[in-house]
Amino acid sequence: MNIFVAKLSADTSSEDLHDLFSQYGEVTSAKVIKDRETGFSKKYGFVEMENDDEAQTAIDELNDTDYDGSQIVVKKARPREQRERRDFNRRY
């Protein structure tokens, strides 16, 4: 399951996310998104977990909780931006 994590602390890294979600199950991958050019602050990231049930539990337990001094938002992630079907599906 793909998980979207927002409102991260500036001190939170990809490995922090990995470690955080590993408490609830096996984490396939974790990444904190940063600006491509400056390599700075976007303060959100993605976590992919192998087990959907554990992922859901992690979302439920970690959403709206205080982590690293910041209250984080955890929810299911949308599929990554696609480059096809421009003429269809304007995302709702």
Place this chain on the structure above:
DNA sequence: GTTGAGCGC
């Protein structure tokens, strides 16, 4: 070192 609301190159 950036807000509110955010979805990865």
